[in-house]
Amino acid sequence: MENVQTVTGTCSTASLGMTLMHEHLLVGWPGWEADASLDRATRREHARRCVDRLAELYDLGVRTLVDPCPIDLGRDVEFMAEVAQASRVHIVCATGLYKEDSGAPSYFKFRRQFADVVAEMTDVFVREITEGVGETGIRAGIIKVATGPHQITPYEELVLRAAGRAHLATGVPITTHTDEGTMGPEQLDQLVGEGVDPTAIVVGHSCGASDVSYHLRMLDRGAYLGFDRFGLEMLHPDRERLAVLIGLLGLGFERQLVLSHDTVWCWRGRELKLPAETVARW
Numbered sequence: 001m002e003n004v005q006t007v008t009g010t011c012s013t014a015s016l017g018m019t020l021m022h023e024h025l026l027v028g029w030p031g032w033e034a035d036a037s038l039d040r041a042t043r044r045e046h047a048r049r050c051v052d053r054l055a056e057l058y059d060l061g062v063r064t065l066v067d068p069c070p071i072d073l074g075r076d077v078e079f080m081a082e083v084a085q086a087s088r089v090h091i092v093c094a095t096g097l098y099k100e101d102s103g104a105p106s107y108f109k110f111r112r113q114f115a116d117v118v119a120e121m122t123d124v125f126v127r128e129i130t131e132g133v134g135e136t137g138i139r140a141g142i143i144k145v146a147t148g149p150h151q152i153t154p155y156e157e158l159v160l161r162a163a164g165r166a167h168l169a170t171g172v173p174i175t176t177h178t179d180e181g182t183m184g185p186e187q188l189d190q191l192v193g194e195g196v197d198p199t200a201i202v203v204g205h206s207c208g209a210s211d212v213s214y215h216l217r218m219l220d221r222g223a224y225l226g227f228d229r230f231g232l233e234m235l236h237p238d239r240e241r242l243a244v245l246i247g248l249l250g251l252g253f254e255r256q257l258v259l260s261h262d263t264v265w266c267w268r269g270r271e272l273k274l275p276a277e278t279v280a281r282w
């Protein structure tokens with residue numbers, strides 16, 4: 001790919017610079033809408049927090065940030081564009097849907113009884129990539145899919161198939177969420193089954209596994225792996241992430257490993273006091 005779509009326009013890959021591949025400006029669990037009126041009150045404060053953080057990252061050399069928030073986790077691409085415009089960091093937003101257990105699967109699960117929802121989801125993803133999200137004209141630059149731990153549900157399989165088709169139609173890469181260091185190879189099987197080349201896929205949160213054979217099975221097929229939850233000790237120890245990462249670097253896989261933290265800078269809904277070690281991290 002020569003160009004990448006950011007929330008403020010097209011950017012050549014050559015000018016992306018150092019890129020964090022998985023961070024979140026703003027996330028809202030489905031249902032946050034119950035507190036939507038309180039969310040609006042904090043929007044300005046959220047924007048300020050994000051702009052400040054991007055300035056810090058810029059000083060550290062970061063020039064681009066991928067925010068792979070799927071459609072159903074409170075994604076707000078206009079917020080992202082506003083923040084990107086006020087900073088010097090490029091932001092790439094995603095199209096796609098989250099995993100069944102904590103996303104918002106009800107709409108397409110209902111429609112599935114009567115319609116071809118893979119075609120419908122594909123249509124949504126392609127439209128968000130080629131025309132933009134809603135009426136905003138802001139185009140997605142990556143496709144997000146997600147699976148829960150130890151299994152891919154029938155709903156998640158539909159999303160994976162649609163993501164594969166949207167990739168084939170647009171050439172935009174796919175980034176995934178995995179839980180507990182499981183189902184990465186199965187995600188690849190699904191996507192490759194739709195005709196996607198593994199080199200177009202980042203299997204996210206692969207640092208949740210410490211068995212290096214798990215990683216090698218995917219790297220040997222050409223996929224990228226996300227070591228993208230550094231700092232999230234409550235999910236997996238950083239020492240193990242590092243040990244696996246250093247081992248894979250030693251084997252020469254540096255071009256297939258992407259690093260990030262999966263931080264969440266702001267939560268939609270009403271203000272929440274999180275314990276110190278979880279502030280800004282998820």
Ligand SMILES: [Zn+2]
Nearest residue numbers: 022024068262
């Ligand atoms: Zn994430």
